[in-house]
Amino acid sequence: xxxxxxxxxxxxxxxxxxxxxxxxxxxxxxxxxxxxxxxxxxxxxxxxxxxxxxxxxxxxxxxxxxxxxxxxxxxxxxxxxxxxxxxxxxxxxxxxxxxxxxxxxxxxxxxxxxxxxxxxxxxxxxxxxxxxxxxxxxxxxxxxxxxxxxxxxxxxxxxxxxxxxxxxxxxxxxxxxxxxxxxxxxxxxxxxxxxxxxxxxxxxxxxxxxxxxxxxxxxxxxxxxxxxxxxxxxxxx
Amino acid sequence: xxxxxxxxxxxxxxxxxxxxxxxxxxxxxxxxxxxxxxxxxxxxxxxxxxxxxxxxxxxxxxxxxxxxxxxxxxxxxxxxxxxxxxxxxxxxxxxxxxxxxxxxxxxxxxxxxxxxxxxxxxxxxxxxxxxxxxxxxxxxxxxxxxxxxxxxxxxxxxxxxxxxxxxxxxxxxxxxxxxxxxxxxxxxxxxxxxxxxxxxxxxxxxxxxxxxxxxxxxxxxxxxxxxxxxxxxxxxx
Numbered sequence: 001x002x003x004x005x006x007x008x009x010x011x012x013x014x015x016x017x018x019x020x021x022x023x024x025x026x027x028x029x030x031x032x033x034x035x036x037x038x039x040x041x042x043x044x045x046x047x048x049x050x051x052x053x054x055x056x057x058x059x060x061x062x063x064x065x066x067x068x069x070x071x072x073x074x075x076x077x078x079x080x081x082x083x084x085x086x087x088x089x090x091x092x093x094x095x096x097x098x099x100x101x102x103x104x105x106x107x108x109x110x111x112x113x114x115x116x117x118x119x120x121x122x123x124x125x126x127x128x129x130x131x132x133x134x135x136x137x138x139x140x141x142x143x144x145x146x147x148x149x150x151x152x153x154x155x156x157x158x159x160x161x162x163x164x165x166x167x168x169x170x171x172x173x174x175x176x177x178x179x180x181x182x183x184x185x186x187x188x189x190x191x192x193x194x195x196x197x198x199x200x201x202x203x204x205x206x207x208x209x210x211x212x213x214x215x216x217x218x219x220x221x222x223x224x225x226x227x228x229x230x231x232x233x234x235x236x237x
Numbered sequence: 238x239x240x241x242x243x244x245x246x247x248x249x250x251x252x253x254x255x256x257x258x259x260x261x262x263x264x265x266x267x268x269x270x271x272x273x274x275x276x277x278x279x280x281x282x283x284x285x286x287x288x289x290x291x292x293x294x295x296x297x298x299x300x301x302x303x304x305x306x307x308x309x310x311x312x313x314x315x316x317x318x319x320x321x322x323x324x325x326x327x328x329x330x331x332x333x334x335x336x337x338x339x340x341x342x343x344x345x346x347x348x349x350x351x352x353x354x355x356x357x358x359x360x361x362x363x364x365x366x367x368x369x370x371x372x373x374x375x376x377x378x379x380x381x382x383x384x385x386x387x388x389x390x391x392x393x394x395x396x397x398x399x400x401x402x403x404x405x406x407x408x409x410x411x412x413x414x415x416x417x418x419x420x421x422x423x424x425x426x427x428x429x430x431x432x433x434x435x436x437x438x439x440x441x442x443x444x445x446x447x448x449x450x451x452x453x454x455x456x457x458x459x460x461x462x463x464x465x466x467x468x469x470x471x472x473x474x
Contacts (some may be wrong), residue, residue, distance in 0.1 A: 069404045070363055081348060085362070088354035095347055107344050110333055111318060117325035124361075125322070126307055167306045 021046040022093075025064065026073030027054060029233055031132075031192035032086040033074040038188050039090040041225035042104060043097035087120075087189075094185060104185045112180060119178035119186035127168075130160035132193050138201035139235065158203070165210045172212035176219075183223075187216075191226055192233070200235040258283040259330075262301065263310030264291060266470055268369075268429035269323040270311040275425050276327040278462035279341060280334035324357070324426075331422060341422045349417060356415035356423035364405075367397035369430050375438035376472065395440070402447045409449035413456075420460075424453075428463055429470070437472040 024040070024047055026033040040047045052058040052073055060071045067075035068084035075082065076089040078096075083089045094104045106112035134157045141147040171178070178186040194217060198204045207214040220226055261277070261284055263270035277284045289295040289310055297308045304312035305321035312319065313326040315333075320326045331341045343349035371394045378384040408415070415423040431454060435441045444451040457463055 069407065070359070081351075083351050083355060085355045085358035088351055088358050091354050092347065092351040095344075095350065107332070110329065113332065114318075114320050114325055114329040117328050118320060118322045121322035121325050122307070170306065 020079065021048045023048045023050050023077040024089075025050045025067060025075040025077070026052050026059075028229075030073055031196070032072075034192035034195075034229060034233065035086045035189060036074050036076065036089045036093065037229055038191050038225050039093045039104070039185070041228060042188065042223075043093060043099075043102050045093065045097050090185065090188075104183065104188065106179070106182070106184065112182075112184075115179035116184045116186050119184075120189055122178075123186065123189045126164050127190065128193060130157055130164045131197055133157040134161065134201055134203055135193055135196045138203070139196055143200075143235075158206070161206065162209075165207070165213055168213050168216075169210040172216050177216065183220075187220055188225075190217075191220065191229070195221075195226075195230050195233060196235070199230070199233070257316065258285045260285045260287050260314040261326075262287045262304060262312040262314070263289050263296075265466075267310055268433070269309075271429035271432075271466060271470065272323045272426060273311050273313065273326045273330065274466055275428050275462050276330045276341070276422070278465060279425065279460075280330060280336075280339050282330065282334050327422065327425075341420065341425065343416070343419070343421065349419075349421075352416035353421045353423050356421075357426055359415075360423065360426045363401050364427065365430060367394055367401045368434055370394040371398065371438055371440055372430055372433045375440070376433055380437075380472075395443070398443065399446075402444070402450055405450050405453075406447040409453050414453065420457075424457055425462075427454075428457065428466070432458075432463075432467050432470060433472070436467070436470070 022040070022045065024033065024036055026049075028034065028037060028049055037047075037049070052064060054073075058064060059068075059073055064075065065071055067077070067082050070084070072084070074086055074089060075084045076092070077083075078092075083092055091105060095107070098105070104116075106116055133153050137149045137151075137154050137157075142149060168178075175181060177183050197206070198217075207217060221230065259277070259282065261270065261273055263286075265271065265274060265286055274284075274286070289301060291310075295301060296305075296310055301312065302308055304314070304319050307321070309321070311323055311326060312321045313329070314320075315329075320329055328342060332344070335342070341353075343353055370390050374386045374388075374391050374394075379386060412418060414420050434443070435454075444454060458467065
């Protein structure tokens with residue numbers, strides 16, 4: 001092996017890793033893409049957003065299937081590393097750019113990490129299934145697909161949402177954030193769905209009956225990451 | 238502060254932490270409970286299984302709601318710490334008992350951890366939604382609820398399952414396990430649903446068209462953890 005060529009390879013590699021910002025593939029308005037963006041904003045990482053043409057089925061084209069064989073967004077690139085699945089990408093970002101100031105997974109603390117994981121799972125299995133149908137029926141389907149709102153689904157979801165929010169209210173009356181008295185990935189995961197609920201449906205007042213949930217949400221929305229992304233996602237003229 | 242009393246308190250605490258095995262609350266036959274048990278078996282931890290009387294609505298009683306306000310199983314206890322959500326519990330177990338020999342999350346390696354996370358998410362969003370309805374319709378509903386199998390749902394799920402398994406086949410032809418050439422949490426998460434598919438439905442031959450998937454599953458089922466738990470879950474006389 002010639003030392004010169006090895007050295008050049010290392011330099012090139014270094015240049016590549018240090019200089020090229022990471023790339024996120026997908027439309028910023030997608031809730032799963034927003035999950036990754038809010039993490040990148042929180043850690044202050046430089047990134048490039050590469051749009052995927054959804055109406056043109058860009059997510060089903062070979063170059064995107066090479067990133068994610070299931071043909072979904074977001075995908076992510078960091079040098080030669082390609083990732084998919086928004087929660088996996090988000091955790092990669094939070095680990096890579098972790099600092100003493102910004103540690104949103106708390107993986108070095110057994111109990112804190114478990115609390116982050118619990119409330120990340122609660123968002124997936126309880127919060128999202130109850131609240132996202134309201135966003136779909138009142139905003140996404142009418143706007144993107146020209147479909148009418150199915151009010152029966154909205155009403156059923158509101159009943160479920162209230163049960164979930166009662167449990168959140170009890171929990172947030174004891175802890176400032178979901179995993180404890182620190183902001184974590186578990187809180188951030190609520191951003192996009194809740195933002196659209198508040199911004200684009202007639203149910204922005206839903207949280208009024210849950211003062212601790214409302215205060216928690218307002219606290220989150222005061223964060224620079226969410227203000228910035230929310231401004232780009234807003235549905236209001 | 239009296240040194241004597243502090244010392245006694247520390248000893249008691251130590252005794253408590255060292256001697257009391259962790260507790261898992263829930264029926265072992267539940268797929269979400271099995272997710273936790275397989276991790277406990279893999280790391281070789283001592284544990285106590287505390288049954289929750291499902292037909293008697295034990296999961297909705299106050300003592301269980303104090304463990305999990307959403308009234309689901311499993312819940313978990315380690316000393317004074319109470320956890321819920323099976324994936325959060327499983328990760329706690331894998332972190333707590335991590336060793337050089339058994340590291341199923343690989344959180345200290347950015348790329349490996351991302352691969353574990355990606356395929357953990359793929360199990361949640363692709364594999365489970367396609368394959369679990371077959372288990373529900375062919376085994377769980379007829380056995381536990383006396384309901385007939387809805388063959389239309391089974392047939393639709395088989396179509397979805399084949400699309401997912403094609404992607405698994407391509408992936409497992411390049412890597413021995415889902416996250417790479419090492420067993421991880423991502424593989425373990427496939428255990429209970431796949432076990433019931435193979436053991437309790439007419440579709441055990443489904444994997445025959447996917448030789449790498451079949452070899453991967455047989456390799457997993459040769460592990461002592463899965464052999465032991467499978468023996469307790471078997472539906473065959």
